[in-house]
Amino acid sequence: MVNEANDRAGREVFTQSGGAARATSFYRAPIDRMTNVNILPGNDGSEEEIIASTEDGIVVDNPVSWSIGSNREHFHFGCEIAWEVKNGEKTRVLRNPTYQGHTLEFYGALSAVGDKSTWIVEQVNNCGKGEPNQVMQIGHGVPVVKFDDVITGERK
Incomplete structure (x- = not known):
């Protein structure tokens, strides 16, 4: 992350508004x-090529729940479905998979970025914050990505 978000309240610390x-x-x-x-799209290939380069991991899809710390340093996501990856191949389906981590460490563990053919824009309709709560829309443009050493689980 290059710059952090800020407003006038943080001008003593930050010199430029985000x-x-x-x-x-x-x-x-x-x-x-x-x-x-x-x-942005990278040069690490298609989703299939990135999976083929993975010895042991999971492919997650469709986040359905999330919890993000008030200071935005930690997060926990629950997804609808995932697939276990062993020796470069999708194996069994994982139901109710989860992943969590420390935001900066997580993005620092980015090890593969899919090509332009994998890039999509995802919309989040309910990013809530504040008292009283204010809900806004945000979006993420993202290709298929691979992160190393992520804490994962499967809710039973």
Whole structure:
């Protein structure tokens, strides 16, 4: 991450605004929020090629629940489905898979980035924050990606 989000309240610490303080209405106070986060396509191939290069891991799909720490340093995601990967091949289906981590360590463990054919834009309709709660939409443009040493699990 190159710059962190900030507003006027943080100007003593940050010298340049990230333009990330937004409100859901004129009668609500602006709140520091993340901007749309994108990962540009890379040169590590298709989803199939990235899976083939994986000795032991999981492929997750369709996040359905999440918990993000108030300071945004830690996260936990629950997904609808995942597939176990062994020796470069998808094997068994994992139901209710989870993954978690420390945000900066997680992105620091990015080891493969899919090519342009894998890039999609995902929309998050309910990014809530604040008291009283303010819900906004955000988006993420992302190719297929591979992260090393992620804590994963399967809810029973």
